Amino acid sequence: MKTFQGFILWGHASKYIEEILKIIRDYPNIQIKKILKKENIDIKKFIDHIYALDDYPKEHISAKTKYLLTCPNEVYLIIVYDKNTIYKQKDNKHKYAYNETFLKWKIRLLYNPRSKDIDVNKLITKENIEKASIQKFWIPEITQNHVIHSSDSEEEFAHILLQFNLKLKKSKDYLHNKIIHDFPVIDVSINNLLANTCEKQGINLENTPHYQYLLGQKEQYKNYILKYLGLIIKDDHLPDKYNQLINNFEYGKLIENKPSFIIVKKNNNNLVIIDGVHRACILKWKGIDSIKVYLDQS
Secondary structure, eight states: OOEEEEEEEOGGGGGGHHHHHHHHHTSTTEEEEEEEEEESOOHHHHHHHHTTTSOOOHHHHHHHHHHHTTSOSEEEEEEEEETTOOEEEETTTEEEEHHHHHHHHHHHHHHSOBSSOOOOTTTOOHHHHHHHHTTSOOOTTBOSOOSEEEOSSHHHHHHHHGGGTOOHHHHHHHHSOOOOTTOOEEEEEGGGEEEOOSSOSSEEGGGSHHHHHHTTOHHHHHHHHHHHBTTTBOSOOSHHHHHHHHHTOOTTOEETTEEOOEEEEEETTEEEEEEOHHHHHHHHHTTOOEEEEEEEOO
16 A cells, blocks of 8 residues: 655754654655645644544643643654555554554654663664554653654545645645656756756856755755755755765656656746756766756746
């Protein structure tokens, strides 16, 4: 079974966003599709909505709300595509998505606030994570102020999406890139392409943080991504993911039977990239000049 699922990262998880995304990204059969962020939220209203489908005691919700009111007022929604969804039951009644639940409890054991600074790495085994997910294992020095929540089913994920003004029936369209099937393919010189960033429009590729990363300015790029992640940048473009693209780069590889060319659009006499700045920067860095691109004529 293949389903869309979601993780909510609470405000006190923000400082671990890179590490948490890497754990999710490296898990087999899980693909990070989108990252969304909300700021300055009504935390009580948000929590009430998120837990509306769960049978949690009011005391639990009240304590969680009270704690989160002391944390940064922001949440991330990590939308994932689970290519091998496994549903299990807890206490012979509660259905939950195994992969997401496993990841959730691993991340909680690693990043929940602690009452005492201890090294827990030897204790965080596959067996103990699975036990934690059914309340059979915990480490006393780790508090229950959880950094992450996950959907237990695709129905619950659809409910979470409503807080981000999205609906599950539209999520597949939302998660994929522009429909390119009718775009003509043209040959261009990469030196004639301009890029838009979150801070500047219509700039040369060598002036982007993406290209500067390839020249060794990695911290500048990371800070740029983190600043806009979930707000303007909604794809997983953190350094680890960019490194994967660099190390396994294959321009134009087939995705859903279509070549994955860069998409450009004419703006006056210029060709501006609307999807594929990372790829264009890698091509330029490799010294490649002429490439095929899709021309968006809309």
